[in-house]
Amino acid sequence: MFLDLTDDQLALRDGIRALLDGRFGPDRIRHGFDRAMFAELADAGVFSLIADGFAWADAVVVFEQLGEFCIPGPLVASFLAADGRITAAIDAGAAPVIEHLDLLDRLVVLDGAVREVDLAQLDATPLDWPLDPLTPVWRSAAVIETGALPGADVDAWQRRGAVLTAAFCLGMSQRLVDTSVTYAAERRQFDRPIGGFQAIKHLLADMAVRSEVARAAVYSAGAHLDADELPGLARSVSVAKALAGEAAIRNGKDATQVHGGMGFTWEVDVHLYLKRAWVLDTQFGSAEHHYDLAAASLTSGS
Amino acid sequence: MELRYSESDEAFRARLADWLAAELPKLPALPAREDWSARRRYDTDWQKRLFEGGYAGLNWPKAYGGADASPTEQLIFFEETTKAKAPYVGVNFVGTLHAGPTLVEEGSDEQKAAHLPKILAGDEVWCQGFSEPNAGSDLASLRTRAERDGDDSVLNGQKIWCSFGHIADVGEFLVRTDPDAPKNRGISWLVLPMDLPGIEIRPIKTVLGSSEFCEVFLTDVRVPVANRVGAENDGWRVTNVTLKYERGTAFVSELIDSLRLCEDLAPLVHDPVARRELGRSLADFEGLWALTKRNVSQASRGVPGRGAMMIKLAYSEARQRFGELCLRVLERDALSIEGNELVEERLRTLALPIAAGASQIQRNIISERVLGLPREPR
Ligand SMILES: Cc1cc2nc3c(=O)[nH]c(=O)nc-3n(C[C@H](O)[C@H](O)[C@H](O)COP(=O)(O)OP(=O)(O)OC[C@H]3O[C@@H](n4cnc5c(N)ncnc54)[C@H](O)[C@@H]3O)c2cc1C
Numbered sequence: 312m313f314l315d316l317t318d319d320q321l322a323l324r325d326g327i328r329a330l331l332d333g334r335f336g337p338d339r340i341r342h343g344f345d346r347a348m349f350a351e352l353a354d355a356g357v358f359s360l361i362a363d364g365f366a367w368a369d370a371v372v373v374f375e376q377l378g379e380f381c382i383p384g385p386l387v388a389s390f391l392a393a394d395g396r397i398t399a400a401i402d403a404g405a406a407p408v409i410e411h412l413d414l415l416d417r418l419v420v421l422d423g424a425v426r427e428v429d430l431a432q433l434d435a436t437p438l439d440w441p442l443d444p445l446t447p448v449w450r451s452a453a454v455i456e457t458g459a460l461p462g463a464d465v466d467a468w469q470r471r472g473a474v475l476t477a478a479f480c481l482g483m484s485q486r487l488v489d490t491s492v493t494y495a496a497e498r499r500q501f502d503r504p505i506g507g508f509q510a511i512k513h514l515l516a517d518m519a520v521r522s523e524v525a526r527a528a529v530y531s532a533g534a535h536l537d538a539d540e541l542p543g544l545a546r547s548v549s550v551a552k553a554l555a556g557e558a559a560i561r562n563g564k565d566a567t568q569v570h571g572g573m574g575f576t577w578e579v580d581v582h583l584y585l586k587r588a589w590v591l592d593t594q595f596g597s598a599e600h601h602y603d604l605a606a607a608s609l610t611s612g613s
Numbered sequence: 614m615e616l617r618y619s620e621s622d623e624a625f626r627a628r629l630a631d632w633l634a635a636e637l638p639k640l641p642a643l644p645a646r647e648d649w650s651a652r653r654r655y656d657t658d659w660q661k662r663l664f665e666g667g668y669a670g671l672n673w674p675k676a677y678g679g680a681d682a683s684p685t686e687q688l689i690f691f692e693e694t695t696k697a698k699a700p701y702v703g704v705n706f707v708g709t710l711h712a713g714p715t716l717v718e719e720g721s722d723e724q725k726a727a728h729l730p731k732i733l734a735g736d737e738v739w740c741q742g743f744s745e746p747n748a749g750s751d752l753a754s755l756r757t758r759a760e761r762d763g764d765d766s767v768l769n770g771q772k773i774w775c776s777f778g779h780i781a782d783v784g785e786f787l788v789r790t791d792p793d794a795p796k797n798r799g800i801s802w803l804v805l806p807m808d809l810p811g812i813e814i815r816p817i818k819t820v821l822g823s824s825e826f827c828e829v830f831l832t833d834v835r836v837p838v839a840n841r842v843g844a845e846n847d848g849w850r851v852t853n854v855t856l857k858y859e860r861g862t863a864f865v866s867e868l869i870d871s872l873r874l875c876e877d878l879a880p881l882v883h884d885p886v887a888r889r890e891l892g893r894s895l896a897d898f899e900g901l902w903a904l905t906k907r908n909v910s911q912a913s914r915g916v917p918g919r920g921a922m923m924i925k926l927a928y929s930e931a932r933q934r935f936g937e938l939c940l941r942v943l944e945r946d947a948l949s950i951e952g953n954e955l956v957e958e959r960l961r962t963l964a965l966p967i968a969a970g971a972s973q974i975q976r977n978i979i980s981e982r983v984l985g986l987p988r989e990p991r
Contacts, residue, residue: 312622312685313615314903315910320614368614492984507987512980513973519984520923527903527920528896534614541616550899553892602892609879609895 314530320372323365327373330355331380337580343445344384344411349397352382358390367471371478371533375526378482378559381583383445385411387475387594391468392417392460400425400472401454405593409435412449421472421595425463426456443586470548473595474532477555480591481529483584484522484558487566490580491515495569511569518562525551525558546608549601556598559588618685625682626689632666633697640700647823653738653780656703660735669733670709672862677717677729684912687862688905695869702866704777708732708739711858712785715802719843719851724804728783740781742772742805742829743852750974752787753797753849753991757831759788761838766790766803768811768834774968778827779814781807785855791846800848802855804840811835821950821960859969860921864928865905871898871932874939878955882942890938897931919983926975929965936962 316324334351356363357377360370370390377386388400396416399409403422409415412435418428435449492515495506505511532551535544563585567574574581592598618626641658644651663669671687673679682690702709713732716725731737748755757770768788778784784805791799807814811834816824843851875895882888904920904927911920936959940947947956966972980986 312618312906313910313913314907315614315914315916317614371614488984492986495986504987506980509973509977509989512984512986513976515984515986516926516976516979519919519979520927523920523923524897524900524904524927527907528900530614530907531616531903534616537614538616546895546899547903549892550896550903553896554900599889602889602896603885604892605895605899606879606882606888606892609876609891 314527314534316372316530320369323369324372324376327355327357327376328379331376331382335380335382340381340383340445340583343447344382344414346397346414348382349384349389349414352386353395357386358393358395360390362393367474367536368530368533370475371529374475374478375482375485375529378479379486381445381483381486381580381587383587385415387472387479388419390475391463391472392419400468400594402594402596407451407454408438409433409449409451409454410446410590412437413447418454419460419463420454420456421465421468422456424459424465425468427458427460429455429457443583443590445583446587446590469595470544471536473548473552473601474529474536476591476595477525477529477532477551480555480559480588481522481525483588484518484525484555484562487559487562487581487584488515488518488522491518491562491566491569494573498571505569514565514569518565521554521558521562525555528554546605549596549604549608552596553598553601553605556588556592556601560585560592560598563588618689622683622685622689625686626693629668629690629693630697632668633693633699636662636666637697637699649780649824653704653777656700656705657735657738659700659703660705660709660733664734669735670713670729673713673717673729673733677725678733679717684909688865688909691862691865692869695866695873704738704780705732705735706863707741707777707781707785708737710863711855712739712741714858715785715851715855716842718854719802721842723839724842728804737783738777738781740775740778740784740807742775742778742784742786744774745771746773750971752852753800755787755789755800757786757788758792759790759801759803761790762835764838765835766838766841768805768831768836770831772829772831774817774826775814775829776826778807778829779816779824783807784829785842787848787852790848794846797849799846800852801845802842802848802851803836804842805834805836809834809836820963821957856970860925863969864924867932868898868901868905868924868928871928871935872902874935874955874958878939878942884942887938887942890934894931894935894938897927897934901928901931922975922979922982925965925969926972926979929962929972932962932965 385399388398392398397414398417399411399415400419400421418430420426420428432455433451435451438448438450441448495511496504498505528551532547535547566581570579570581573579644655670679671682671690675681709732713729716728743752745755759766759768784807786803786805787800789799790801811832813830815828817826817828818824882891901924904924908920939955939959950956977989981988
């Protein structure tokens with residue numbers, strides 16, 4: 312039993328981190344997702360990890376870093392499709408609001424199967440003012456499914472999608488801790504750093520704890536994906552998605568508070584993280600949905 | 614990342630499970646709640662069985678009679694004993710989990726020889742005399758005086774919240790040996806036999822209506838200077854060794870037990886809102902269980918995890934939320950405690966965010982030691 316990063320995983324983490332730090336800084340991120348970004352990530356091997364022999368736990372390490380940098384785009388579904396086509400997924404029963412439609416090669420609905428949608432038949436209109444400025448969205452009157460994606464197991468998509476999304480949220484929640492701590496150490500009021508006020512210290516401590524618990528849950532779920540013969544897989548997936556999703560949202564809210572008026576500005580990145588966290592709560596099951604699944608696992612024994 | 618346990622860990626688990634299956638049926642009947650001498654007998658009897666089975670002092674070095682078990686084996690021990698509903702460490706808490714380990718690190722050879730074997734064998738029960746009426750969170754401001762008189766120290770003062778003080782043989786006590794030094798420089802850590810003349814112990818009734826902690830009054834108590842552990846006035850450093858152990862693995866069994874309580878509550882929950890909250894509590898506990906495993910993984914590589922100091926804070930909060938849920942689910946069935954474990958636990962766990970460092974203090978520590986923010990006035 313070893314629930315921490317191995318030396319190889321540390322190297323993987325540092326590698327992807329260096330790449331993102333060098334080429335995917337805040338200015339570029341603010342221009343949003345595009346094909347060049349997708350191609351660059353693909354060239355770096357981000358979408359072909361599994362084919363290249365890496366484990367799901369390794370993919371978790373990479374998605375945590377993508378989250379730290381708030382990389383935009385339908386990354387998780389494209390990763391799951393793993394065929395070089397930009398793919399987005401929506402949950403069954405969700406409103407037909409589609410992200411990044413202008414760049415999509417494929418859209419799937421997770422509805423008892425991984426069902427492909429006929430993009431040519433979509434009658435979609437762009438929505439003017441997306442909640443997350445880096446996640447442009449379209450609304451479609453109807454979504455016409457054409458058939459199941461060959462070879463795609465919907466349960467596996469749900470599980471893996473939830474865990475990778477959770478890993479992304481974990482990374483966001485950690486970055487929110489770090490930027491808030493930095494700000495609290497620099498910003499002075501009443502002749503001292505606001506990070507010296509206990510009310511702020513305690514907010515930051517709670518943020519750090521949330522992120523640390525989420526990290527353990529996400530790593531555990533990642534390891535479960537690689538050992539799916541062990542009991543507790545479904546529960547660990549739900550726990551990871553719910554805890555990491557909530558950690559990102561609540562840390563986004565607390566980070567806004569720590570930043571004061573600056574936290575309400577477009578200029579500071581905090582809102583980009585919080586908004587993305589809200590977007591991701593609508594994918595691969597919301598926190599509430601996963602709490603319900605976790606509760607159900609108590610009586611069903613999964 | 615790897616969830617599977619190694620073959621040798623699984624072998625340890627299997628041996629332990631066999632041993633528990635053979636040993637647990639031999640336990641005497643549970644003592645009455647307020648019969649403290651019977652409770653002491655019950656808990657020390659269990660300690661003796663652990664000792665004879667080779668499971669006492671798991672985290673202690675072999676040289677002192679311990680098992681020198683790996684962090685993972687200790688985790689397995691907590692897991693298996695809790696699942697098998699083996700007795701909790703009970704009155705052996707202070708001796709086995711923090712006073713003993715403190716002596717291992719800081720005690721003289723004589724002190725080790727005098728106490729460690731007895732603690733392991735369940736022959737000596739310890740209590741902790743740290744807190745005072747005016748020194749709680751600000752422990753270093755303690756005032757119980759120790760004045761040197763020949764080979765003795767003479768103690769005067771008052772301690773409070775001393776768990777199991779009324780049934781303990783000895784205590785780890787903090788006393789002020791230099792009233793003129795800055796407050797954390799004039800403290801000494803000593804071993805106090807609880808039957809010395811001048812010690813008066815008065816149990817305090819808790820919210821459970823029971824009395825597991827006590828006030829301890831010290832009037833001209835003479836204790837040999839040789840009972841001091843560590844150098845004179847160096848007791849604050851020794852105290853931090855003790856606290857490190859006290860706050861270490863203390864919550865692992867509770868956490869595992871909380872997962873079981875979620876299972877117990879599940880069939881009683883029908884309302885969808887309450888079911889969702891049960892799922893949330895379960896996620897809280899599962900997340901902390903994963904964090905515990907991550908800490909153990911880091912410890913086995915010699916890296917002190919930042920998670921260790923977070924578990925107590927997060928667990929206290931998660932457990933409060935779960936306790937509230939229990940009461941709401943039970944509704945008027947919660948109005949009697951007798952035979953109602955979920956209600957009794959709700960009351961007992963009110964102490965979690967207070968005992969062994971209040972949650973506010975934990976947040977101070979995390980924000981200062983983990984996040985590097987400015988320190989509180991001290
Ligand atoms: C069940 C139980 C068993 C115990 N057993 C023992 C024992 O065996 N031996 C022993 O020595 N002690 C024991 N204690 C005592 C325990 O360690 C203290 O209760 C604890 O350290 C808090 O001290 P206090 O009760 O004096 O509260 P106080 O220190 O008076 O705190 C009261 C409130 O003020 C807050 N506060 C205090 N200082 C600060 C600050 N700097 N910043 C923000 N908030 C602050 C606290 O968080 C708390 O909410 C036990 C306590 C309990 C509940």
